[in-house]
Amino acid sequence: MDFELTDRCRDFQERLTAFMDERVYPAEAVFEEQLRAAGDPHFEPPVMEELKDEARARGLWNLFHPDPQHGPGLKVAEYAPLAEIMGRSPIAAEACNCSAPDTGNMEVLTLFGTPQQQERWLRPLLDGEIRSAFAMTEPEVASSDATNVRLSIARDGDSYVLNGRKWWTSGAMRARCSIFIVMGKTDPDGPPHRQQSMVLVPRDTPGVTVLRNLPVFGYADQEGHAEVLFEDVRVPATNLIANEGDGFLISQARLGPGRIHHCMRAIGAAERALELMCRRAQERETFGAPVATRGNVQDWIAESRIEIEMARLLTMKTAWLMDTVGNKHARTEIAAIKVAAPNVALKVIDRAIQVHGGGGVSDDFPLASMYAHMRTLRLADGPDEVHKMTIARRELRAHAPAE
Secondary structure (H helix, E strand, C coil): CCCCCCHHHHHHHHHHHHHHHHHHHHHHHHHHHHHHHHCCCCCCCHHHHHHHHHHHHCCCCCCCCCCCCCCCCCCHHHHHHHHHHHCCCCCHHHHCCCCCCHHHHHHHHHHHCCHHHHHHHHHHHHCCCCEEEEECCCCCCCCCCHHHCCCEEEEECCEEEEEEEEEEEECCCCCCEEEEEEEEECCCCCCHHHCEEEEEEECCCCCEEEEEECCECCECCCCCEEEEEEEEEEEEHHHECCCCCCHHHHHHHHHHHHHHHHHHHHHHHHHHHHHHHHHHHHHCEECCEEHHHCHHHHHHHHHHHHHHHHHHHHHHHHHHHHHHCCCHHHHHHHHHHHHHHHHHHHHHHHHHHHHHHHHHHCCCCCHHHHHHHHHHCCCCCCCHHHHHHHHHHHHHHHCCCCC
16 A cells, blocks of 8 residues: 655645635634624625635645546545545635535536536536535435435436435535435335436426425534425436436445545544644643643543544545545445544544633634534444444455355
């Protein structure tokens, strides 16, 4: 394994770090103030458009996309360190057009979309003109098993008709959200992994009702996590992505690279939390000495560094495998990092909160919000338990009796 960064990756690291220091971190407070002043948690703060323009000018746009026609064409192991840098700020990924769920949706359209679908939806997503949402999870079933989805996608002449309910449809609350990728069942009686399909549903299609936003630990995320009702929603049959029955396959192709993005951003969040913890520990005194001199605090700092390095190495190994042998042969590692990285980040953020005292659970520091968002990552793209089951099954198969 070779984790040496390429010259191209180092160049992007330097430019992205400069962008973060010069523009992104100073804009965080402005972003929050513009959101508060608008009185709408899903408002589009003008400062974000300024950041996007600057990112484009600096060549830091669509960094995630492996196709050189749409981005710099970075390998997974080249993009991973950049995702970590962006993970240090809640607004950096969107500024560089690298935020979920758009990244996964753009990859789906790149891999499986028809030329017409790509022209209608992929191009404006790549240009940052619109946003998108991914509608897979449902309130009535345990959606950690994707074969459970119940939303009906029925063929009717030259159309498909959708009926069902989704929730945790991230991105759906944004005014610029123009398109949903919706997963449902086209063949309820088929083989379990061939019952599902995916279709493109414009947000303004009659019968699509965004019912409500779902807060996360009391936070109303800007992109929103919506509950959406589909009632006799009719779309052209040409809006089908790939073929009927390909929905499960597409979902797996979509989620693999996305897990690398999530995990490296989680490591970036952990690094920032560790930095905040160290600064706070040195600034505050208790009983006549800096908090940083306390043995338990030093243990927290040391343990955080060890755990971050372990998580980063496992994630970089996974990225290397994805580049060299492909996602299918990196399934165990992809599942492992999805468990490891969010849990490490949560530990580090929790320690940082403790060192900050009462301020740590307030909105005066970013730690409480970071914790809330990171805790959801243990559920997003599959809960820890499903990934552990995947790992365990592969281990058991490797040591099964010969008969």
